[in-house]
Amino acid sequence: MKQTSVWISSLVVALSLAACSSNTGEKGGGNASSESPATSNNAGGPKEVALKIGLPGAYDVTKKEIIDGFIAKHPHIKVEVNDSPWGDFVSKVATQIAGNTAPDLWFQENAVILGYGKRGVAEDLSSYIKRDLKEDDYISALYAARTPDGKVYGIPHGINPAALAFNKKVFGNANVPLPTDNWTFQDLIETAKKLSKKDEVYGLIGNAGITQGWFPFIKMAGGQALDETKTKSMFHDPKTIAGLKAMQDGVKGGYISTLEFNRAQGGDLPALANGKGAMYILQYSNQTTMNKSFPDADWDVVKMPKSVDGKRYVPMVTNSWLIYSKAKPEAKEAAWAFMKYYLSEEAQTVVANSGSSIPVNKKALKELEKNTSKPLNKKAFTDGIAEAGTTLDENASWNEWRGVAQPIIGDIYSGNVSAEAGAQEIDKKVQAVLDQNK
CATH class of the missing domain: 3.40.190.10 (Periplasmic binding protein-like II)
Structure with missing residues (x-):
């Protein structure tokens, strides 16, 4: 009986040690x-x-x-x-x-x-x-x-990546083919022109902010805000200026909405949902608001259009x-x-x-990707960032250099200053911030 007790005690200890060993991994x-x-x-x-x-x-x-x-x-x-x-x-x-x-x-x-x-x-x-x-x-x-x-x-x-959202009804009413994942920057601009009806429907809902506005535009034009080291401003780059000019030309030409128009619709998302805008650069988190506030809207997304250099950039x-x-x-x-x-x-x-x-x-x-809520083409986000996710040229002084750039971006968007002159002013101010933070 005594030997049995010792054997049982030994077994308990062995099992206890084995249990401790098996629980150390995550x-x-x-x-x-x-x-x-x-x-x-x-x-x-x-x-x-x-x-x-x-x-x-x-x-x-x-x-x-x-x-x-x-x-x-x-x-x-x-x-x-x-x-x-x-x-x-x-x-x-x-x-x-x-x-x-x-x-x-x-x-x-x-x-x-x-x-x-x-x-x-x-x-x-x-x-x-x-x-x-x-x-x-x-x-x-x-x-x-x-x-x-x-x-x-x-x-x-x-x-929280971006994709190109579109209102299917606006495209259908205009008999214009829907966007695809293979679209280019030029496709976006030319289609926005086709879909616009002055002061009624805009081909693209504009945004003066960084994530859904000017940063995607400069990337689609092949430009960048900072260089790869994140120590040099690139707002002087002709490609960056071209992106800002494309945004400004769209507002002036009536195929990118004014900020005043967006406010009159109650915001960017209501304008998309109600068909006052055909397309919008939409962040993934916006889909929760779209589904909750506009459940009957007929919309979907495609990947961000490829830039003029043939590459895709997905701001996140x-x-x-x-x-x-x-x-x-x-x-x-x-x-x-x-x-x-x-x-x-x-x-x-x-x-x-x-x-x-x-x-x-x-x-x-x-x-x-198995989720069946709108948008249906969730691969526009998931495959998009897997293929080409890019941060917003972030560095340790991001809030500071963005802070000096943003008011001038607003003036470019509203047409108060030319894209060329505004970009040169931004370049000097952003570089000054970067130099101070070396």
């Missing part, structure tokens, strides 16, 4: 254990670790299902969620950074993250990614927060997660474990189903 995109020496005790099992996660916009922006899923898979990580409305969070985290009390992990706009990296606030994730992730599992937007010298200061919270807006560089080593590893979970197919499918942004995990992207 289900997701990585190929390495989510635990490290910093988060494991001497007996081989994980030790308790505290992790503070900052959530701007709270669970309206980040699905609680993802946070709960991570906690369930990592019971040894004691998660404290610091959430508040976006504006309040931004103000609070600035104070926390100054006082070295910031969360271990949070997310903000990608350009802000790049600024944090330059200031030494954000941890360089390149070694983590090399250690644990398989690049082939993700689209290139995984590296939205990578600098020209190879540092990676964040991973995407979600991707990204919020990115960062790890606080001054967090404790074990908290950094716990934060990275969260990032790996966030990039897993399980969590990325939740991101896909949210409707507000697109995941970077390729398997989750395929799930998104």
Whole structure:
């Protein structure tokens, strides 16, 4: 009887050790254990670790299902969620950074993250990614927060790319063929002219902002805002100027809507839904508003038209997660474990189903394409960013140089200054900002 008892005790210990061993890996995109020496005790099992996660916009922006899923898979990580409305969070985290009390992990706009990296606030994730992730599992937007010298200061919270939306009824009434994924910049301009009826219907709903307005135009014209190093202004480039001029010529010519017309319709999206505009450069997140506010509108999307150089550029807006560089080593590893979970197919499918942004995990992207809500051609977004996703020439001073460029862009759009003269003025001001931030 005594021998039996000893044998049973030995078996229990063996099974216990096996269970601990099997629970050290994380289900997701990585190929390495989510635990490290910093988060494991001497007996081989994980030790308790505290992790503070900052959530701007709270669970309206980040699905609680993802946070709960991570906690369930990592019971040894004691998660404290610091959430508040976006504006309040931004103000609070600035104070926390100054006082070295910031969360271990949070997310903000990608350009802000790049600024944090330059200031030494954000941890360089390149070694983590090399250690644990398989690049082939993700689209290139995984590296939205990578600098020209190879540092990676964040991973995407979600991707919000652009596509060309169109109102089918307007095209049908005009007996004009619908757009296709093979359209060029010239196709966009010529079709906009055909569909326009002065002060009644515009071929293209215009926008003076960066993401859905002037940046797509300069890219379709083959230009750029900054050079590849993100240290030189390219607003003097004839191709960039050509893009701004094409936008201005469209407004003057009556085939791109004025901002006053858009406001009279109640905004860009109502103008598209109600057939006052035939086409619109639409961000993915806009589809939630279209489906909720205009469920009967007959519309779809195609990929962004190819530029004059034959290449396609798909502008995308990204919020990115960062790890606080001054967090404790074990908290950094716990934060990275969260990032790996966030990039897993399980969590990325939740991101896909949210409707507000697109995941970077390729398997989750395929799930998104099965969704039958409008727009039907979701591949215009998913294949678009996989093929040609591009950030908005973001760098650490993005908010500053964009801030000096935007008022002049507005004057170009409204015809108060020529595209050529406005571009030269922007070039000088943007370069001055870049030089000050070297």
